[in-house]
Amino acid sequence: MLPSIKILAIFIFTLTLSASVSVSGQDVAPPTYAPTYAQSIERIAPMDLSSVEPRLATVLRNYYRGTFTDEDTWSAVESIRFDGTLHLPQGVLRFTAFKKKPDFCRVVIHARGGEVAMGYDGSDAWQLNTLEPAAQPSAMAPAEALNFIRDATTGGHLLYSGIPGKHIQLHGIITTQSGQRLYDLGVTLPDGQSLRSQLHMTTFAEVRQITTNHVSGEQEITTHEDFREIEGIRLPFISTLTVNGEQIHQSRIQRVQINQGVMPWMFTRPSGAEIGEGGRPRSQPSESAMEAEALLSPSSNSAPQNQLLSPVPGDIWNTDSLFNATPAETSTFPEKFNLSP
Numbered sequence: 081m082l083p084s085i086k087i088l089a090i091f092i093f094t095l096t097l098s099a100s101v102s103v104s105g106q107d108v109a110p111p112t113y114a115p116t117y118a119q120s121i122e123r124i125a126p127m128d129l130s131s132v133e134p135r136l137a138t139v140l141r142n143y144y145r146g147t148f149t150d151e152d153t154w155s156a157v158e159s160i161r162f163d164g165t166l167h168l169p170q171g172v173l174r175f176t177a178f179k180k181k182p183d184f185c186r187v188v189i190h191a192r193g194g195e196v197a198m199g200y201d202g203s204d205a206w207q208l209n210t211l212e213p214a215a216q217p218s219a220m221a222p223a224e225a226l227n228f229i230r231d232a233t234t235g236g237h238l239l240y241s242g243i244p245g246k247h248i249q250l251h252g253i254i255t256t257q258s259g260q261r262l263y264d265l266g267v268t269l270p271d272g273q274s275l276r277s278q279l280h281m282t283t284f285a286e287v288r289q290i291t292t293n294h295v296s297g298e299q300e301i302t303t304h305e306d307f308r309e310i311e312g313i314r315l316p317f318i319s320t321l322t323v324n325g326e327q328i329h330q331s332r333i334q335r336v337q338i339n340q341g342v343m344p345w346m347f348t349r350p351s352g353a354e355i356g357e358g359g360r361p362r363s364q365p366s367e368s369a370m371e372a373e374a375l376l377s378p379s380s381n382s383a384p385q386n387q388l389l390s391p392v393p394g395d396i397w398n399t400d401s402l403f404n405a406t407p408a409e410t411s412t413f414p415e416k417f418n419l420s421p
Contacts, residue, residue: 124242127239136248136265140248144239146314147285148235153311157313161176161337162335163335168328173191174189175331185228185347230291237267238265252264263284285307288303289304300322318333
């Protein structure tokens with residue numbers, strides 16, 4: 081999807097509530113790109129549409145214009161930090177997420193008594209649950225790694241249409257129950273995974289993404305709304321995940337920071353020596369370590385300290401279904417769109 085973070089709700093919830101990090105899944109090996117994702121895009125412009133059929137090229141061109149403004153604006157983005165809250169029926173958890181081009185990703189869930197961290201550095205997908213006694217970082221289960229690596233790219237899978245083995249198709253136009261008309265795009269990745277991206281016909285915002293969860297085998301629908309422009313990049317500040325029509329969670333972004341000193345080493349799996357007793361990171365006297373701790377700590381102006389499974393008064397979901405909500409006002413980006421090929 082676009083540069084927002086897709087929180088892996090089922091995996092996170094399992095880690096947060098249990099003393100065990102084990103997540104049973106299908107026996108599927110994590111995807112391996114030959115070449116790697118970074119190598120595969122090295123000589124490809126992210127918005128090059130020379131190999132795409134004209135009608136799809138028109139849709140993608142307007143999506144790029146509405147989401148990234150232009151190639152110069154997008155090329156200036158190196159990393160994005162997200163701070164927000166994850167709303168589950170049982171309570172609310174704070175999270176901090178980092179993405180760095182091309183496909184580095186780290187998500188930290190702040191729970192009472194510890195943290196759950198997940199990361200990918202372009203080759204290694206790992207996890208660390210400090211809620212466990214004597215916690216140690218470990219590789220993600222293969223099926224969960226498939227999910228995490230697929231969602232790790234910065235900018236999403238509608239960029240780089242020219243990657244060998246990747247295919248983007250325009251399946252047509254669909255109408256939602258609320259009457260919204262959306263362009264329905266299918267994306268097949270070089271490793272064979274597929275996903276659907278559905279774009280609003282007027283704003284060209286990606287209002288829905290449909291993927292397969294490789295742990296459960298179920299189809300997940302992520303619906304985006306409350307789009308805002310940050311330094312020329314359009315981002316959804318509310319994302320809701322549903323499975324079989326049931327709302328699983330909602331993530332609400334409170335702050336986005338672009339190019340705020342996110343470094344590649346932050347995405348590498350910590351060594352066991354860096355984890356102290358009780359699963360807490362050992363204190364480091366160096367200045368760089370203190371800077372890292374500041375980056376990974378909740379900001380002073382973020383949401384109040386959450387209680388793990390704390391009761392939330394009232395309905396934690398929106399009053400109206402997100403499928404009936406307008407994802408973005410038509411007048412927000414009118415000058416950016418051109419329906420001519």
